[in-house]
Amino acid sequence: MKRAPGRGWPSTVVGIVLLALMLFPVYWMVNASLQPAGNTLQGGWFPFPPDRSGYVTALRDQGRNLVTSLVVALGSVALSLGLAAPAAYALARFRLRGTNLLLFGILITQMVPGIVVANALYSAYHDLGLLNSSLGLILADSTAGIPFAIIILRSFMQSIPREIIEAARVDGAGGLRVFRSVVLPLSTNALITAGVFTFLFAWSDFLFALTLTTTQTVRPITLGIYQYLGAHTNQWNAVMATAVLASVPAAVLLVIAQRQVAAGATGGAVK
Amino acid sequence: MPSGSRPATDPARARFRARLARWMYLVPAAAYLLMFFGYPIVKNIMMSFQQYTTTTFYTGAAPFVGLRNYAEILASDLFSKALLTTALFTAGSIVGQFVLGLAFALFFQRRFPLGGFLRSLLLLPWLLPLVASGTTWRWMLDPDTGVVNTALRGLHLSSSGIPWLTGTSQALVSVILINIWVGIPFNTAILYAGLQDIPTHLYEAAKLDGAGPLASFRHVTWPLLRPVVGVVLVLGVVYTVKVLDLVLVVTGGGPAGATETLATRSYELSFQQFEFGRGAAMSNVLIVLSLAFALVYLRANRRARNG
Numbered sequence: 001m002k003r004a005p006g007r008g009w010p011s012t013v014v015g016i017v018l019l020a021l022m023l024f025p026v027y028w029m030v031n032a033s034l035q036p037a038g039n040t041l042q043g044g045w046f047p048f049p050p051d052r053s054g055y056v057t058a059l060r061d062q063g064r065n066l067v068t069s070l071v072v073a074l075g076s077v078a079l080s081l082g083l084a085a086p087a088a089y090a091l092a093r094f095r096l097r098g099t100n101l102l103l104f105g106i107l108i109t110q111m112v113p114g115i116v117v118a119n120a121l122y123s124a125y126h127d128l129g130l131l132n133s134s135l136g137l138i139l140a141d142s143t144a145g146i147p148f149a150i151i152i153l154r155s156f157m158q159s160i161p162r163e164i165i166e167a168a169r170v171d172g173a174g175g176l177r178v179f180r181s182v183v184l185p186l187s188t189n190a191l192i193t194a195g196v197f198t199f200l201f202a203w204s205d206f207l208f209a210l211t212l213t214t215t216q217t218v219r220p221i222t223l224g225i226y227q228y229l230g231a232h233t234n235q236w237n238a239v240m241a242t243a244v245l246a247s248v249p250a251a252v253l254l255v256i257a258q259r260q261v262a263a264g265a266t267g268g269a270v271k
Numbered sequence: 272m273p274s275g276s277r278p279a280t281d282p283a284r285a286r287f288r289a290r291l292a293r294w295m296y297l298v299p300a301a302a303y304l305l306m307f308f309g310y311p312i313v314k315n316i317m318m319s320f321q322q323y324t325t326t327t328f329y330t331g332a333a334p335f336v337g338l339r340n341y342a343e344i345l346a347s348d349l350f351s352k353a354l355l356t357t358a359l360f361t362a363g364s365i366v367g368q369f370v371l372g373l374a375f376a377l378f379f380q381r382r383f384p385l386g387g388f389l390r391s392l393l394l395l396p397w398l399l400p401l402v403a404s405g406t407t408w409r410w411m412l413d414p415d416t417g418v419v420n421t422a423l424r425g426l427h428l429s430s431s432g433i434p435w436l437t438g439t440s441q442a443l444v445s446v447i448l449i450n451i452w453v454g455i456p457f458n459t460a461i462l463y464a465g466l467q468d469i470p471t472h473l474y475e476a477a478k479l480d481g482a483g484p485l486a487s488f489r490h491v492t493w494p495l496l497r498p499v500v501g502v503v504l505v506l507g508v509v510y511t512v513k514v515l516d517l518v519l520v521v522t523g524g525g526p527a528g529a530t531e532t533l534a535t536r537s538y539e540l541s542f543q544q545f546e547f548g549r550g551a552a553m554s555n556v557l558i559v560l561s562l563a564f565a566l567v568y569l570r571a572n573r574r575a576r577n578g
Contacts, residue, residue, distance in 0.1 A: 008383030015378070015389045022393060022455070028418060029407040087300030094293045102301060109308050110506075111561045113513035115537045116554045119318070119547060120311035126328055143307050150300065175292055204400035206516040211542050222402040226520060229406060236410060243403035250398040258391045265394060265460035 029247070033058075033240035054237030055245075062242050065224035068134065069203055069246075072220055075138035076202035077195050080145035084194065085187075088153030089179055093165070109147045117143055118211040125212055132213050137220065140208040145198030152197075152264060156190035157183060193260040196253050203249055221246045312558075318551035325545040333548075340552040349528065349536065357532040360447055361511045367451035368507060369500075372458025377492075379459070380466050390463070397456035405520035408449045412436050439529040442522050446530050450517055458503055465499030466492070505568050512561050533557045 033054050034047030091099055121140055122131070130136035160183065168182045184191070209223040225246060228239045254261055319340050321333040344350055379390045396404060411417050412435035420432035435445045469492065477487040515534040518524060524531040524539070533553060541550025 008381070008386075011378075011381050011383035012385050012389075015383065015386065018375070018378070019389050019392055022452070023395060025404060025407045025411060025452070026395060026399070028411055029403070032407075032410060083300040083303055086296040090293060090296035094296070096290075096293060096297070098297075102297065102304075105304055105308070109304065111509050111558065111565060112308055112312065113515070113534055113537075113554055113557050113561075115513070115515060115534055115541070115550075116315050116558060117307065117311045119537070119541050119551050119554060120314035121307075122541070123318075123323075123328065123547070124310070124314070139307065142303070146300065146303060175289075179296075200398055204402070206400070206402050206520070207538075210519075211538075222400055225402050225406055229409070229520070239406060240410065243406050246403045247399045250400070251395065254391065254395060254398055261394060261398070262391055262460065265397075265457065266464040 026247075029240055029243050033237055033244045035237050037235050037237050051237065054235075054241035057235065057238035058241035058245060061228070061238070062221060062224045062245070065219050065221045066245060068218055069221040071134050072137045072141060072205075073199045073202040073249075075134065076141045076145055077198045079138055080142050080149045080198040081191060081195055083142075084146050084149035084153055085184065085191065086179070088150050089157055089183055091150070092154045092157035092160075106147045106150055109143070114143070114207045115211075118207055121208075122211055130212075132215050132218050134218055136212055137205070137208055137218065138202070140212055141202035141205045142198070144201035144205070145194075148201070149194035149198055152194045153187060153190050156187055160186055189260060189263070192257055193264040196257050196260055197264045200250055200253065203246075315551040315555055318548050319555050321548050323546075323548035323551070327547070336548070340548045344536075344540075344549055344553050344556075349531065352528065353531050353533050353536045356443060356530065357512060357534075359443060360450070360514070360530075360532055361508055363444075363447040364450040364454060364511050364514075365504060365507045367447065368454035368458045369504065371451065372455050372503075373462050375455060375459040376462035376466055377488075379463055390459075393459060394456045396453055401453065401516045402520050404453065405449065405517050408445075408452075409436065409521050412445055436522055437526055439527055442526055442529045446518055446521055449521060450511070450514065453517070454507065454511075458507070461503050462496070462499060465496050469495045501568070501572060505565065508564055509561055512564075513557060533560075 031045070031047045034050040034052075035044070035054070036051040037053055037057070087102075090096065091103065117140065121136075125131045125136050130139075164186070165178055165182060168178045173181065203220075204222065205220065206222040206226065209220040210226070213219060213223065221242065225239065225242050228242060318333075320335055320337060321327075322336045322339075323333045327333045375393065379386055411419050414420060414432050414434045414437055417435070419435065420429070423429040424432060434441055436442050473491050473495070474487055477491050482490065513534050514532070515538060518530050518532060518535050519538070522530045524535045534557060537550050537553035537557065539550075540546045540553055
């Protein structure tokens, strides 16, 4: 549909104003992070001149926690995609008994509060020595990512035309070959969507970090912020700088994988 | 299939192996789900009938106490208060998220320059770690130094400032407002996708029949959007009932327990008072509520479809 130039711009103005309102807290987070330390009362509307001391303090205190979060989030992506991709393929393509039961189970997982999982895992982890470990957090954080990844990947894999898979079969590819060299490459976009969201789920996790770690050794950034809040309320610039650093992955992923993120936002729910 | 070149094997056995190979795709994920959802659910049910405390970790003793954990948490005044808070928090969040989310979705349905870009930018509040945005809101809503009260004073709307997070009657409203802010993007995204599926010729037909925007919303948009609305609302309730991190970061359940929900009570019982048995009982109440709601919805849905 072609439009006369200039049409629709009033809507754009309204849209920008609405977005500015919705994103004001994000601006305020950045603004507060660039204010000088201590003078909370004078915090201005604009961070001029920008003061980097908040970031210096934040990186000094929380640098290690950022690395921990990165390790946990990447580990959760690897585990979630590694388990979810084959399962999604089987659920989409094979007619196996128990498929419906598993799908129902995945639905039920959405209703289980994280605190239930944390409650039970705490005692199990205590016995297994998994408290205060990255592996323990990777396993627990994937409770959000794995069901989501299965749902996203399955609905995509169902849309791969049968003929493509059968053609590969005729060419002599075995079951596993078909999955690895035909289905997975075709599913790149869905894998990115699932990967982005499992990364963000694990990166943003707060409950498991709070309940399944008891010492400083393994401390994700979300827990770092929470404890900063208690200890450093006079250094709001450092607290907010940490919040900004913790928000960077979400912002970056939204910019570079805009299409896949938008697909994930709806894909998990509508199917 | 080059099966002819293979030495002839028992066909029943070959079929069994093929089926086994297919199962192997599912086994790892199914095992994970059993360990990290199945086990916790069962373990929670067991713990809720036990006196499960810190000593259990050292002695291994968790005496069976029957329904005592349930009796104690249900009898406490805190329970009915937390239940009411959970209900208000959920209802308020869902109504706000849905109404504003639908408004945004309808707005973005118009075509205008930068529309797609602005629409994806709207996802940001939903993607940020809750701890980061919750901390920001806490800073913004600070009664003395927060920007919200500063702005209200500057506009002469309030001279003393509103105790957003420190007033017992205001704190819950503030937490609900923050949760609405977090949930708008999700609602907008799904409702927008639902709106895109409505054929445009129906709107054109309604226009030809002389329907204004309000009438075409009532007679075209709303009826066709109903299934998507159902999904959004059910998912919204199921996710909102169990919200915990937002409350912990913004108010910590305070002031004076004003924002204490079933989820935060469960967390406190287990991880602050180390009464794991009672914490488990509390979280089981939460699961039952969530399941009951989902069942009621599914039934209503089936009746609506059949009737």
